[in-house]
Amino acid sequence: xxxxxxxxxxxxxxxxxxxxxxxxxxxxxxxxxxxxxxxxxxxxxxxxxxxxxxxxxxxxxxxxxxxxxxxxxxxxxxxxxxxxxxxxxxxxxxxxxxxxxxxxxxxxxxxxxxxxx
Amino acid sequence: xxxxxxxxxxxxxxxxxxxxxxxxxxxxxxxxxxxxxxxxxxxxxxxxxxxxxxxxxxxxxxxxxxxxxxxxxxxxxxxxxxxxxxxxxxxxxxxxxxxxxxxxxxxxxxxxx
Numbered sequence: 001x002x003x004x005x006x007x008x009x010x011x012x013x014x015x016x017x018x019x020x021x022x023x024x025x026x027x028x029x030x031x032x033x034x035x036x037x038x039x040x041x042x043x044x045x046x047x048x049x050x051x052x053x054x055x056x057x058x059x060x061x062x063x064x065x066x067x068x069x070x071x072x073x074x075x076x077x078x079x080x081x082x083x084x085x086x087x088x089x090x091x092x093x094x095x096x097x098x099x100x101x102x103x104x105x106x107x108x109x110x111x112x113x114x115x116x117x
Numbered sequence: 118x119x120x121x122x123x124x125x126x127x128x129x130x131x132x133x134x135x136x137x138x139x140x141x142x143x144x145x146x147x148x149x150x151x152x153x154x155x156x157x158x159x160x161x162x163x164x165x166x167x168x169x170x171x172x173x174x175x176x177x178x179x180x181x182x183x184x185x186x187x188x189x190x191x192x193x194x195x196x197x198x199x200x201x202x203x204x205x206x207x208x209x210x211x212x213x214x215x216x217x218x219x220x221x222x223x224x225x226x227x228x229x230x
Binding site for chain 1: 148150152157158159160161162165175205207209213215216217218219220221222223224226
């Protein structure tokens, strides 16, 4: 089964509007971390925001917030006041606890966001 | 600032050649990773290493090998490059906790002719 599912291959948003990018995850481990990355056309992966499985509050970083619904196993990224520079691929990822430290990230297939002027 | 560097941004090789992709990080991270990225498939893990000289296979290790002789350097080796290995290759490093993010290099776009 897919660990991370992103069902929106592409999204469009008007400049200055808010947009939500969907992400659902699958794990039986009670300890895990959820991450969102941005990948502009240059190719580099840029870390945006993190949410831990034990965090009581939704994470926020500037214009980015994470809508964490643990029971539904969803971790949607909300971008407020979209800017042209937000046009990029966005990846949701999860990292599970491993006592050896030999853990890695599971990635979704990504959502391509296009901001329209 | 964490810095992860990769030896080349673009690389063109011929079928059958041996290819080395180098990755260096400057933050003393225990964990290092190699991914390949193809359109519609997201990032797929090839190999990772959680300590010097240690390596673990990821989801798609076939056709690849790795080397980690020093903590800061993680090399990906294509023993005999094939056209289906044409892809974007991304290296990353991190601390070992599940709460730690991975930091990525700029990527190497490899074309095998």
